[in-house]
Amino acid sequence: MDAAARRAAILSRLEQNDHPVSAAALAREFAVSRQIIVGDVALLRAGGADIAATPRGYVLPRDSAALLRTVACVHDREGMARELEIMVDQGCQVVDVVVEHPIYGQLAGQLHLSSRYDVQEFIRSVSKNQANLLSDLTGGIHLHTLRCPSEEAFQRVRAALDEAGLLWKG
Incomplete structure (x- = not known):
């Protein structure tokens, strides 16, 4: 070939x-x-x-009728799994993570996490590779782009993140 x-x-x-x-x-x-x-x-x-x-x-990103929404979060390394699980448990896909770096501007990492299995594999990879998180650069403050099946799903994510103390309110 x-x-x-x-x-x-x-x-x-x-x-x-x-x-x-x-x-x-x-x-x-x-x-x-x-x-x-x-x-x-x-x-x-x-x-x-x-x-x-x-x-x-x-x-390949899929075209769909799903809504793209952004949520601002803040947490330490230990809060990462809980944050991501909250998002996928409400039926949303975590498309990426974005931070605002003082020198480089906006930095993004593609995630495409859709299930607890995806989250567990991501956490396992971070641990195995002893990787630093993008949010380590910004004191834990970061954004996620979410692909949600509905506005209601996004609002459930926001409410659950808020209840867990993971929603950044600026």
Whole structure:
């Protein structure tokens, strides 16, 4: 398979999946290195493909009637799991995390977490990699973009975050 055909096959594979597909899994599937896949995805993005990289792999954002909303939160490292669980328990997908850095401006990390399993895997990855959180840069203050099935779901998230002491009120 030549490179152009492989890139088309990668895009097709992502279109067929609702969940992230890791570069390692794609590398095994196409019998190339992970770095080749990373390069292929970069070229697909340069060609206009809307491919998001999440901690669990690549996804194509889905067009849907769901509402995109932003919520401001504040917590320490121990509050992260509770915050994310509150969001997914109300049926919302946590699309990203965003912080406002004094030097670099807005910094964002793609998450695409939709279930408690996704949250647990994310927490496990943070722990395994001893990763710093973006919110560590801002004293715990950060934003999340949520994809919610309804305005009511978003309001339930806000109320639950407020009750848990995780909603930032500025």
